[in-house]
Amino acid sequence: MGKTFRARRLPAHGVKAGWAALLPSRKPTPELDRAITADVVVIGAGFAGLAAATRLTELDPSLSVAVIDADVVGNGASGRNSGFLIDLPHDISSGNFGVDAATKSRNEITVARSAIQLYTRLAHTNGWDKDVFDPCGKYSVAMTDAGKEHLAAYSSKLKALGEPHQLLDAAAIADVTGTRSFKSGLFTPGAAMIQPVALVRGIADSFEGSSVTLFERTPALSIETSWCGCAVKTPKGEIRADKVILATNGHAESFGFGRGELLHVFTYASLTEPFDPSVLGGLRKWGATPAAPMGTTVRRINGAEGDRILIRSRYSYNASIEVGSSSMKGASKLHDRKFADRFPELRNLKFQFRWAGAMALTWNTVPLFGELEDRIFSACACNGIGGTKATAAGIAAAELVIGHRSALREIFQAFDKPQKLPPRPLVEVGVRFNLAMREWRAGRE
Ligand SMILES: Cc1cc2nc3c(=O)[nH]c(=O)nc-3n(C[C@H](O)[C@H](O)[C@H](O)COP(=O)(O)OP(=O)(O)OC[C@H]3O[C@@H](n4cnc5c(N)ncnc54)[C@H](O)[C@@H]3O)c2cc1C
Structure with missing residues (x-):
C-alpha cells in the first residue's frame, strides 16, 4: 500500500x-x-x-x-x-555504541576521512584552488590553563592512536595567529579548510x-x-x-x-570587515577550533580587499528550526566579547556579516x-x-x-x-539548561 x-x-x-x-x-x-x-x-x-x-x-x-x-x-x-573539515574526533575516549573506545574513534576517523577524500577527488577533477578547498590542517587553541591541559591530554590520546600532530607553546601559536592571547595550540595536519x-x-x-x-x-x-x-x-x-x-x-x-527524535540547535558566526594584513602578524590564513568543545572557533582568511576574522560561538535550541532577532543579538554581543578577548590589537575592527544556521542533533x-x-x-x-x-x-x-x-x-x-526525546517541555528546559551549562564551563575558551 x-x-x-x-x-x-x-x-x-x-x-x-x-x-x-x-x-x-x-x-x-x-x-x-x-x-x-x-x-x-x-x-x-x-x-x-x-x-x-x-x-x-x-x-x-x-x-x-x-x-x-x-x-x-x-x-x-x-x-x-565555519569551513572546517575535521578528520579527528574531539572526544577520543568515550565509547557508547557497543564497541570499544579505540574502535569508535577509528570509525569516526573513517567517516571524516571518507568525506575529505570525496572533496579531494572533486577538487582534483574540477581544478578547485585553495580558496575553495585547502587540505592545510587546522589548529586547536587554548585560552586558559584548563584548555592547555586539555590539549596536552588530547595530544597523548592522538599519540596512542598513532595520529600525527604537533603541540605548540604560546610563542609558537602566536607565530601562527599573530596574537598573544592563546596559551598553547595543537596542529593536526589531516583537516581541510573550505570556503563553504x-x-x-x-x-x-x-x-x-x-x-x-x-x-x-x-x-x-x-x-x-x-x-x-x-x-x-x-x-x-x-x-x-x-x-x-x-x-x-x-x-x-x-x-x-x-x-x-531530533533536536534543532543553531549556532552563529560573524565575519569582520577587511583589515590591512600588516596590522596583525602571523599567517594570513589559518583556522582554530577551541580546546573546549562548546567554545569559540576562530578563522583568519585573506582576500584581495584585505584579511578578515571569523568568530563562531553560541548554541541555541530552536524547535521551530528558525531563529529570531533576539537570538542573533545575543550571539552578536558574545562574538564582540570573544573577538576583543582574542584580538586586542584589532580593537577598532567591526563585524560586517553575521548569520546563524541550523543543525539537527539526536539524544x-x-x-x-x-x-x-x-x-x-x-x-x-x-x-x-x-x-x-x-x-x-x-x-x-x-x-x-x-x-x-x-x-x-x-x-x-x-x-x-x-x-x-523526553516530552517537549522537559526537552526545552533540559536542552537550554545543558547548553548554558556547557557554554559556562567552556568559559573563555
Ligand atoms: C555557523 C555554523 C558553523 C558551523 N561550522 C562547522 C564547521 O566548521 N565544520 C563542520 O563540520 N560543521 C560545521 N557546521 C555544521 C554544518 O554546517 C552542518 O552540520 C551541515 O551543513 C549539515 O549538512 P546537511 O547537508 O545535512 O544539511 P543542510 O546543509 O541543512 O542541507 C539541507 C538542505 O535541505 C534543504 N531542504 C530542507 N527541506 C527541504 C524541502 N522540503 N525540499 C527541498 N529542500 C529542502 C535545505 O534548503 C538545505 O539546503 C556549522 C554550522 C553553522 C550553522
Whole structure:
C-alpha cells in the first residue's frame, strides 16, 4: 500500500552568510516546472545531498539523478558554517555504541576521512584552488590553563592512536595567529579548510553535462510511495523515481521522519570587515577550533580587499528550526566579547556579516540514517560537524541505494536508531539548561 509524507514546513534560512556575500553572484539552476522521471531523487542540496548525488554517479554514471533544494545552493547550513573539515574526533575516549573506545574513534576517523577524500577527488577533477578547498590542517587553541591541559591530554590520546600532530607553546601559536592571547595550540595536519559556499557551488556546477540535474528553489511538498515507485511533488512539477534520498537534515522531521527524535540547535558566526594584513602578524590564513568543545572557533582568511576574522560561538535550541532577532543579538554581543578577548590589537575592527544556521542533533548522537520507509532513504541529523559527517552520510546513503558495500556504509548501518526525546517541555528546559551549562564551563575558551 502506498503512503504519502507531506512537508509541514519548509526551510527559512534567514539572512545570507558572509561567505556568499564575498563571492560573485551566481545564477541558480532553473526551478522544476514540469513532470520528469529519474532513477533517484535527492531532496536537499547541502553537504549530504550533494555528496549522495556525486557518489551515485561515481558508482553508476548511467543513473539519472534529480537533486532539488527548497532554496539556492549555499543558503542552507552547508554554506553557513565555519569551513572546517575535521578528520579527528574531539572526544577520543568515550565509547557508547557497543564497541570499544579505540574502535569508535577509528570509525569516526573513517567517516571524516571518507568525506575529505570525496572533496579531494572533486577538487582534483574540477581544478578547485585553495580558496575553495585547502587540505592545510587546522589548529586547536587554548585560552586558559584548563584548555592547555586539555590539549596536552588530547595530544597523548592522538599519540596512542598513532595520529600525527604537533603541540605548540604560546610563542609558537602566536607565530601562527599573530596574537598573544592563546596559551598553547595543537596542529593536526589531516583537516581541510573550505570556503563553504564556493565548495557547494563548485559541486553544483560539476553536475553540468552529467546525469545529475539540479533544480534550485524547488521545495519538495510531498513524497508518495507505491509498489511501482515514488513521486515527489513540488509547487510546479513532479519527479517520478525509483528511490528517494532525504538529505534535508532537521527538516526530515517536517515530513514526519524522526519526529520526537531530533533536536534543532543553531549556532552563529560573524565575519569582520577587511583589515590591512600588516596590522596583525602571523599567517594570513589559518583556522582554530577551541580546546573546549562548546567554545569559540576562530578563522583568519585573506582576500584581495584585505584579511578578515571569523568568530563562531553560541548554541541555541530552536524547535521551530528558525531563529529570531533576539537570538542573533545575543550571539552578536558574545562574538564582540570573544573577538576583543582574542584580538586586542584589532580593537577598532567591526563585524560586517553575521548569520546563524541550523543543525539537527539526536539524544544518542547518531544520524537518522538508512531506509526509513520502503524506497525512502535518509542521510539526515548531522549532529554537528556536518562538513564531514553529513557528507559521509550522503556517500553511505548512495552506497546503500546502489547496493555497494564499503566500510563506511557498514559503519553507518551499525549505528543505533535515534532515541526518543523526553516530552517537549522537559526537552526545552533540559536542552537550554545543558547548553548554558556547557557554554559556562567552556568559559573563555
Ligand atoms: C555557523 C555554523 C558553523 C558551523 N561550522 C562547522 C564547521 O566548521 N565544520 C563542520 O563540520 N560543521 C560545521 N557546521 C555544521 C554544518 O554546517 C552542518 O552540520 C551541515 O551543513 C549539515 O549538512 P546537511 O547537508 O545535512 O544539511 P543542510 O546543509 O541543512 O542541507 C539541507 C538542505 O535541505 C534543504 N531542504 C530542507 N527541506 C527541504 C524541502 N522540503 N525540499 C527541498 N529542500 C529542502 C535545505 O534548503 C538545505 O539546503 C556549522 C554550522 C553553522 C550553522
